[in-house]
């Protein structure tokens with residue numbers, strides 16, 4: 001386990017890490033997220049005894065890194081994949097590290113095999129691609145078969161196959177009961193790899209919670225609903241019915257409606273009562289990227305004048321429709337079950353009977369349901 005208490009690092013007037021307290025537990029992949037310059041690398045360097053905290057402390061299994069006996073056998077780290085002497089061959093590099101820590105030579109060949117570099121083991125590392133360098137750095141981290149592993153941007157430069165490999169490796173290491181602490185800017189990848197998240201901004205702790213909990217806390221899901229194009233005023237009628245029932249409704253650029261505050265079965269029932277045929281009714285589950293953007297928007301130090309994150313926030317209505325004027329300001333929490341969105345009639349779709357209750361799906365009155373999301377607000 002890694003434990004930081006009041007961890008602080010100042011460089012002159014700059015506070016890179018500001019009273020950070022957290023625990024990284026064994027048996028989980030813990031993602032370490034934060035915008036550029038938020039203090040992730042500085043924190044990792046302090047964990048590994050490479051930087052001294054200005055205040056506070058951080059321990060690994062109860063001891064500061066520098067006091068761990070034979071630390072390389074307990075802790076492995078990938079901080080900077082380029083920190084390798086380019087004139088050295090990959091195997092020689094690992095062998096030198098192994099000899100420094102009393103690790104047997106056969107372990108060098110083992111880790112070369114684990115990271116898939118056995119065929120280039122005798123090449124000089126200056127000829128390595130970024131991805132090969134990352135693999136070599138991961139091999140070095142695994143050398144001492146450590147219980148605690150830190151990876152700073154391990155998928156940087158890896159191709160899709162390499163990214164999948166790192167994901168599986170992290171999860172396997174955690175499943176073996178190891179402590180795995182990994183930083184990344186790739187949110188979609190973190191969503192698939194991490195169980196738990198520690199998020200910082202401007203050196204301060206912003207969140208310390210499970211991935212799903214983090215998404216639920218920081219971004220709301222919504223339903224997309226589309227009236228059949230064939231009926232004039234269908235969208236207008238539907239929008240008014242949804243707002244009257246307490247929903248908040250926004251128009252999507254493609255003419256569909258984005259609805260919060262109403263569960264999917266309610267939307268379906270309201271459309272039915274308003275005699276509006278639907279071509280789409282689907283839950284949109286908030287992503288880790290959306291949740292992360294919302295949480296860190298005020299903690300970003302470096303932003304472009306044209307911020308691409310804008311598109312991740314709720315769209316404004318293209319034109320303010322009549323029903324929007326009555327929309328309640330607060331979005332009440334609701335749980336929406338996932339429903340199959342039927343194909344438009346005439347596009348090869350069979351007639352579809354929208355079930356009134358989720359249980360009806362199981363009894364065969366409609367197509368197979370998609371898996372129900374844990375949170376589809």
Ligand SMILES: Nc1ncnc2c1ncn2[C@@H]1O[C@H](COP(=O)(O)OP(=O)(O)OP(=O)(O)O)[C@@H](O)[C@H]1O
Nearest residue numbers: 011014015016034035036037038039040041042043
């Ligand atoms: N040796 C140093 N001297 C002065 N300032 C530093 C030093 N190291 C880091 N900083 C500053 O501390 C802050 C945190 O840097 P750090 O590299 O830890 O952030 P990071 O979250 O790892 O960023 P990135 O995601 O871009 O890698 C930055 O403002 C950086 O400029």
